[in-house]
Amino acid sequence: MQSTKKIGSKIAEARKKATISQAQLAGHLFISSQAVGKWERGESMPDIITLNRLAEILGVDLNYFSENFQSPAPEIIHGEPLVKQPAESGSYRIPSEKHPESKREEKLSWDMSRGNWVDADFSGLKNLHEKFSSSNMQRCKFIGSDLSGLLLKGNHVDSCDFSRSDISSSHIQRTLLNKNIFKDCLLKKAEFSRSQLNICDFSGANFTGTKFSESYLYGCDLTGVDFTGMVVKSGGFTGVVVKTGDLEKNTIVDAVWNRASFIDSQIADLVFTGTLDECYFENCAFTRVTFRNATLINTFFKNNKNLKRIRFIDCQADRMTFEFLKQGKADVKGITLVTPKGGNE
Known part of the structure; x- marks a missing residue:
């Protein structure tokens, strides 16, 4: 290298x-x-x-970048699984009639982990979590598959279709998810850490109890998503759209929401600390929502219900956002106006 x-x-x-x-x-x-x-x-x-x-x-x-640069993953596989060899001999012993038990001991184990998968179709298959851990995937199909407990660490998953799959309790670490489809997926208690999710379709997905830590969503579709109990820490959400979704019982700490839209959504039991910049809330209902040490800039509120129930504690907002909230009957006593550079509002 x-x-x-x-x-x-x-x-x-x-x-x-x-x-x-x-x-x-x-x-x-x-x-x-x-x-x-x-x-x-x-x-x-x-x-x-x-x-x-x-x-x-x-x-x-x-x-x-380097002629000698080598990926830790093996060669690209086009729909062909790797066959795991026994550690002792490096090859499989043929079962004999004298040793019928060897048929059980030497059963083939399909191991597709740590591979590069391109244009493969594994739709409808079950118990795939161990088989695809730490694999790179491109244009693969996992429609209606069971990938619960999947581990991805330092991987690249691009243009794959995971519609209606079970990816619950999975761990996604330092991974790039790009232009994937996760429609109606089960992502309960999944954990995303230091990962990027770019232009993915999560419409109808269930994020109940999901954790995002130092992870970033860019341009994702979150229409009809259930976020109950989701935890976000030091994450970023840029250009995401949440429509007819439920954000309930969430903790959002030091997150940055940029150009995010929330339309026809139920937002309840949420504590938010972080920054909202150029965000949009329309026809949303707020119940037991608290903004604590949060900054709201160029954020628009239109036809929302129960803004007066939102608690603002030690928050900051620019003049425009402040006026939107005030016109919506929000209690703005806990908001301090941000003074633009130069000292003029």
Whole structure:
């Protein structure tokens, strides 16, 4: 593998050729511009998933960064499973009549984990969680499949269809989910940590008890989603649309909602700390909702019910948002107006 400084210089070269600033590149990757600067100076290096994303953003092949760069995953598999070999011999012993018990001991075990899967169809299959853990997937179908307890760590899942699948109690860590379909999926008690979810369709999905930690949703469709008991910590939601969804019994800590829309939604038993920037609430009902140490900027409230029941504690808002809330009969005593730079409102 080439040196960290060499890869860093190639990142800088490709970024400049694409006429993208460090800040813009950082925005695409949901990281800080300081992190990009460290890469380019050779002080640190992105992992394989981030390098894949960099190649996509900058319009270069992954090999551009290093001719000798190797993914920890095996070769791409087109619908063919890997056969797991016994540790002792490295191959399967043929069962004999003298040893009938060996038929049970030497039963084939299909192991598709740690693979790269492309254009495979596993719709309707059950108990797949162990078989696909830590796998990269592209344009695969898992419609109506049982993937509960799935572990993805540092993976790339792109353009796959998980409609009506059970992905509950799964752990998604440092993974990029891009343009996938999760319609009517069961995602109860799933945990997303340090992951990116880009332009995914989660309409009708059940996120009951799901946890998001340092994870980011961009441009996702959350129509009719059940968020009961969801926990969000240090996450980001950009351009997401929540329509006819239920956000109940949630804890949202240090999250950033940017250009998020909430339409015809029930929002109840929610404690929110974080930032809402250019968000939109229309025809929503609020019950036992508290904003604590939150900042609301350019956020629009239209035809909502029970705004007066929202508690604002040590919050900040710009003038426009403040007036929307006041006109909606919200109790704004716990909101301090944000003073724009220059000191003029």
